[in-house]
Amino acid sequence: MHVTTIDRYLPEPGEFLSWSVDTTGSVPQTSVVPPSFNQSVHLAGANDHSTWLAVSFSARGRIDRGALARAYHALIARHGTLHSSFTKRDNTFVREEIDPSALRLDENPGVRATSRRALRQAVWATLDAACHPFGFPAYLLGAIDRRDVSTIICGFDHSHVDAYSMSIIVDDLHHLYHGYRRGRDAFVPENLPVSGNFVDYCAAESEMTQVGASDPRMLSWLRFFDEHDGHPPTFPLDLGVAPGDRAPQGADVRCLLDGPATERFATICRANGSSLFGGVLSAMAHTVRHLGGGPELALLFPMHTRRSEPWRNAVGWFTTNAPLRVVSTDDLLETIRRTGPALRRAVRLGGVPIPQVIAALGGLDQVRDDIFMTSFVDYRSLPGATLHDEIDAHHISNVTTADDAQFWISRTGRGLSIRSRYPANALGTETIHAFLDDVGSRVAAAVDAPHENMLIEGSDADDQPPLNALA
Structure with a gap:
């Protein structure tokens, strides 16, 4: 695709x-x-x-x-x-x-x-x-x-x-x-x-079972928002848009890795207790730190809710969200090792219905209209994937306006790509291009670096829940 x-x-x-x-x-x-x-x-x-x-x-x-x-x-x-x-x-x-x-x-x-x-x-x-x-x-x-x-x-x-x-x-x-x-x-x-x-x-x-206020998952949600003054986190680098303003949307679509390099990076991530998605998020956190955005990348990520058979072939908006903090270290592999467990914990938080989280917060205060988020889709696992290349299948999104950054990571048989949406003013464009260039360089460097004894004893990467995060 x-x-x-x-x-x-x-x-x-x-x-x-x-x-x-x-x-x-x-x-x-x-x-x-x-x-x-x-x-x-x-x-x-x-x-x-x-x-x-x-x-x-x-x-x-x-x-x-x-x-x-x-x-x-x-x-x-x-x-x-x-x-x-x-x-x-x-x-x-x-x-x-x-x-x-x-x-x-x-x-x-x-x-x-x-x-x-x-x-x-x-x-x-x-x-x-x-x-x-x-x-x-x-x-x-x-x-x-x-x-x-x-x-x-x-x-x-x-x-x-x-x-x-x-x-x-x-x-x-x-x-x-x-x-x-x-x-x-x-x-x-x-x-x-x-x-x-x-x-x-x-x-x-509309009839989902209520999650109690003392549920550990709900408490984790509330702590996440408390640490961000009650609103969703925004992209940590300056995009040149004041709260309440919007700009024409910029769009960037680029390949990060080809097919073989993507498989090698996925292997490196699995060997270090994480996933391909966790590896890219770790590289993003390192880039944010390098560009002056601080050591932590906090974001929401969407994930699908097609957990039972009737919904696997159904058309609809089957997504929820989960909160995640990715803390960068001095070494990308170490960050990947830490991100894996954090991502698995975050997936479990996705089991709390978002309306109940907002009710527990007493309402959601948004600094911006857009939600800073990063999505991941492995198109190889979706219905009809074996035909996508043969029939030249395209997933096309509109271009409108934006006041924050959003990223869609996709894996296909051809490799790993990222589509970005951001405010297309001078600073926003410069910032996002620098961000994406740096992320791409870090991912490529991780693939090219020698990795000996990559497998960590006791790694539970293969036991992760499915991570087709969709928006």
């Missing part, structure tokens, strides 16, 4: 196709299921900028428009969140659900673009217009039609998807489209893996 941003996405010219969803045959029904915590925060912060996630992948030959329309309809019917929407009534966010069998997809007039930049602008503008948090549908269903190799592309407001979902959507659409293309009416979409309904997950989330 290529993880990138829309300003860097330059598809080959072709005819941009899109489909609208006709809802005249269905009356939306008010749902008793409230928005999830993530959805509520997202809806409350909705503004003029679209926060969407998109995917694209290639398909041989011209687009079979009938087959793709049927594939999109089947995708909507398969995933409950895609036939639901949100509206605001009396300062309350209300979920509405629509009968997918009553929906009809209509093809819109195509847009022909003779240059990559013109095509990107057409796709970008359509994604911004289609992917919004309120109303139905909250997504774009599209394609780029070409003679030899076409592209299937779709995007979704963040309220309905997370990074894991994008891999599921690629996998589902690939099978649905080619199934309908080959089999026409004989194709049975029910042959896909069983998928749960994210709306059911939201219902279960």
